[in-house]
Amino acid sequence: xxxxVELPGLHLKNPIMPASGCFGFGREYSDxxxxxxxxxxxxxxxxxxxxxxxxxxxVAETASGMLNAIGLQNPGVEKIIExxxxxxxxxxxxxxxxxxxxxxxxxxxxxxxxxxxxxxxxLELNISCPNVKKGGIQFGTDPDMAxxxxxxxxxxxxxxVYVKLSPNVSDIVVMAKxxxxxxxxxxxxxxxxxxxxxxxxxxxxxLANQTGGLSGxxxxxxxxxxxxxxxxxxxxxxxxxxxxxxxxxxxxFLLAGxxxxxxxxxxxxxxxxxxxxxDELPMVLRNYGFHSLQxxxxxxxxxx
Amino acid sequence: MRKEVMYIQSSLPIARxxxxxxxxxxxxxxxxxxxxxxxxxxxGLSLRRPISIADVxxxxxxxxxxxxxxxxxxxxxxxxxxGMTLDVLGPNGNGFKLDKECSRILLVGGGIGxxxxxYLGKTLAKQDMKIISLLGFQSxxxxxxREKFQALGETWMVTNDGSYGEKGFxxxxxxxxxxxxxxxxxxxxxxxxAVTKKLEHKQGYVSLEERMGCGIGACLACVIPRTNDRxxxxxxxxxxxxxxxxxxx
Ligand SMILES: Cc1cc2nc3c(=O)[nH]c(=O)nc-3n(C[C@H](O)[C@H](O)[C@H](O)COP(=O)(O)OP(=O)(O)OC[C@H]3O[C@@H](n4cnc5c(N)ncnc54)[C@H](O)[C@@H]3O)c2cc1C
Ligand SMILES: Cc1cc2nc3c(=O)[nH]c(=O)nc-3n(C[C@H](O)[C@H](O)[C@H](O)COP(=O)(O)O)c2cc1C
Ligand code: FES
Numbered sequence: 001x002x003x004x005v006e007l008p009g010l011h012l013k014n015p016i017m018p019a020s021g022c023f024g025f026g027r028e029y030s031d032x033x034x035x036x037x038x039x040x041x042x043x044x045x046x047x048x049x050x051x052x053x054x055x056x057x058x059v060a061e062t063a064s065g066m067l068n069a070i071g072l073q074n075p076g077v078e079k080i081i082e083x084x085x086x087x088x089x090x091x092x093x094x095x096x097x098x099x100x101x102x103x104x105x106x107x108x109x110x111x112x113x114x115x116x117x118x119x120x121x122x123l124e125l126n127i128s129c130p131n132v133k134k135g136g137i138q139f140g141t142d143p144d145m146a147x148x149x150x151x152x153x154x155x156x157x158x159x160x161v162y163v164k165l166s167p168n169v170s171d172i173v174v175m176a177k178x179x180x181x182x183x184x185x186x187x188x189x190x191x192x193x194x195x196x197x198x199x200x201x202x203x204x205x206x207l208a209n210q211t212g213g214l215s216g217x218x219x220x221x222x223x224x225x226x227x228x229x230x231x232x233x234x235x236x237x238x239x240x241x242x243x244x245x246x247x248x249x250x251x252x253f254l255l256a257g258x259x260x261x262x263x264x265x266x267x268x269x270x271x272x273x274x275x276x277x278x279d280e281l282p283m284v285l286r287n288y289g290f291h292s293l294q295x296x297x298x299x300x301x302x303x304x
Numbered sequence: 305m306r307k308e309v310m311y312i313q314s315s316l317p318i319a320r321x322x323x324x325x326x327x328x329x330x331x332x333x334x335x336x337x338x339x340x341x342x343x344x345x346x347x348g349l350s351l352r353r354p355i356s357i358a359d360v361x362x363x364x365x366x367x368x369x370x371x372x373x374x375x376x377x378x379x380x381x382x383x384x385x386x387g388m389t390l391d392v393l394g395p396n397g398n399g400f401k402l403d404k405e406c407s408r409i410l411l412v413g414g415g416i417g418x419x420x421x422x423y424l425g426k427t428l429a430k431q432d433m434k435i436i437s438l439l440g441f442q443s444x445x446x447x448x449x450r451e452k453f454q455a456l457g458e459t460w461m462v463t464n465d466g467s468y469g470e471k472g473f474x475x476x477x478x479x480x481x482x483x484x485x486x487x488x489x490x491x492x493x494x495x496x497x498a499v500t501k502k503l504e505h506k507q508g509y510v511s512l513e514e515r516m517g518c519g520i521g522a523c524l525a526c527v528i529p530r531t532n533d534r535x536x537x538x539x540x541x542x543x544x545x546x547x548x549x550x551x552x553x
Contacts, residue, residue: 008365022518024523027522056514056527058515058524060514067519073536269345
């Protein structure tokens with residue numbers, strides 16, 4: 001069965017990749033399986049300088065999901081290019097760099113830095129992190145700011161740019177249209193939803209950051225609805241994510257309008273989730289009457 | 305570390321709200337070292353639960369864990385019965401460093417921080433080291449493993465309300481204990497802060513807890529600041545055991 005997908009800048013041998021922030025830079029998972037099996041890998045967010053992130057506790061369990069407020073901890077873009085990209089480049093997989101910043105200039109600087117290496121194939125522009133005070137979410141909820149940062153990044157980068165949309169908006173289609181008009185090559189949907197948990201015994205917010213990003217199966221119906229709405233009106237490819245934890249979820253995302261998918265939180269429960277889904281995919285596609293992955297994506301584009 | 309299936313050989317209450325579970329698995333029983341933990345999947349929950357390895361029997365191929373019924377996960381785990389299986393990542397983390405040149409060792413444990421010290425104490429006692437244990441519990445009904453620690457050497461027991469052993473905190477008793485070469489401590493953060501402060505001039509190790517996402521070093525949920533503002537360590541991967549001087553508690 002042919003599982004290959006062609007996306008701007010990315011030739012994927014299958015549509016499954018780990019989501020940013022849920023896979024580090026792959027090292028830990030490389031102890032479990034051959035990363036070369038993956039369709040692609042999306043790295044943890046890179047910022048201009050090293051970032052230490054938020055105070056702990058940084059995660060909390062919720063019904064069918066979790067809240068996280070890591071706060072974009074990462075060693076900074078230069079260190080990532082020097083030590084993490086070469087590690088991932090040992091595997092035969094396209095590397096996607098997730099980039100973030102507090103200012104437009106920082107986004108430009110981080111995006112331009114990835115021009116130095118031939119091993120990164122695309123950028124995922126993270127304008128939707130709910131856990132940082134400056135930047136992050138505010139770029140992702142204002143269509144003008146989102147368009148502006150997309151345009152600036154496109155100008156300095158020679159890589160295709162996938163803009164990662166925030167679900168914390170009332171009209172996701174407006175955001176998708178704005179970033180497409182600004183030159184986005186594709187979309188990543190969705191990032192986490194802003195949420196909160198209160199520690200009843202201590203009578204105060206459980207996360208040190210007070211609020212955090214909700215992920216996992218709890219957000220899947222929202223992701224499906226948003227991808228479906230965007231697909232109807234905006235004609236650029238979508239990498240879908242949000243609560244995927246099994247092969248049927250993957251099919252649902254493809255039918256909603258995604259062309260590939262990323263698996264996040266489910267890696268924590270089962271580190272083998274990505275290869276397991278890949279192994280099951282051909283048989284499940286056949287069971288549902290599809291003869292290739294392209295076939296499902298085409299079907300998805302027609303669903304009304 | 306691997307993802308393994310462990311068979312529950314027994315599950316018994318041994319103190320108030322405290323369960324001892326003996327799990328059979330070849331790989332984990334042969335590779336686990338003191339201070340490492342298991343990351344347990346519990347049906348219906350998104351995140352795995354970290355629980356320390358309290359004892360290992362390489363011949364019987366078993367690993368013992370002790371846990372306290374705290375919240376949703378541990379209450380559900382307490383309902384798992386003999387004959388059932390558990391999906392486990394393990395053994396995780398780096399474990400206690402065993403300094404061969406030492407001869408007198410102090411173990412300081414508080415509450416559900418006591419379990420990892422047992423496997424450590426047993427391992428060190430086999431290397432002919434003198435073990436002194438200082439164990440703190442809330443009250444008499446929470447006390448467990450008293451005889452097991454006594455079999456390793458001198459054992460001091462402390463309860464907050466004085467219902468068993470000495471009354472007070474472990475730090476109230478520290479001064480009464482003879483000099484040692486190394487200390488190892490695990491327990492609630494305020495206890496670790498007090499113990500490391502009191503034993504500042506000594507070399508020692510602490511085992512830490514933090515809420516975890518992945519348990520293997522990928523998500524950066526479980527960090528602890530390094531001393532001297534040099535960023536963070538990951539408790540799940542770089543720890544849970546650290547030299548007391550390298551982390552800012
Ligand atoms: C390395 C390590 C070793 C541990 N060893 C033991 C042990 O041997 N015996 C034992 O009884 N407990 C141990 N704990 C604490 C134990 O993991 C928590 O009590 C348990 O996760 C609580 O889960 P829950 O579902 O009952 O509580 P809930 O409050 O319902 O859990 C919600 C979330 O918070 C997390 N959480 C809650 N309390 C803690 C805590 N104290 N530390 C870390 N995460 C927490 C849970 O893992 C879960 O993700 C250890 C923790 C760590 C990090
Ligand atoms: C612990 C954690 C860290 C994350 N870090 C990032 C990040 O650095 N950059 C980013 O764009 N998204 C990040 N995300 C969001 C995920 O990439 C993904 O969009 C989201 O979790 C939804 O997918 P899921 O439900 O499968 O986890 C993070 C999510 C989690 C749970
Ligand atoms: S729990 Fe994910 S890094 Fe420690």
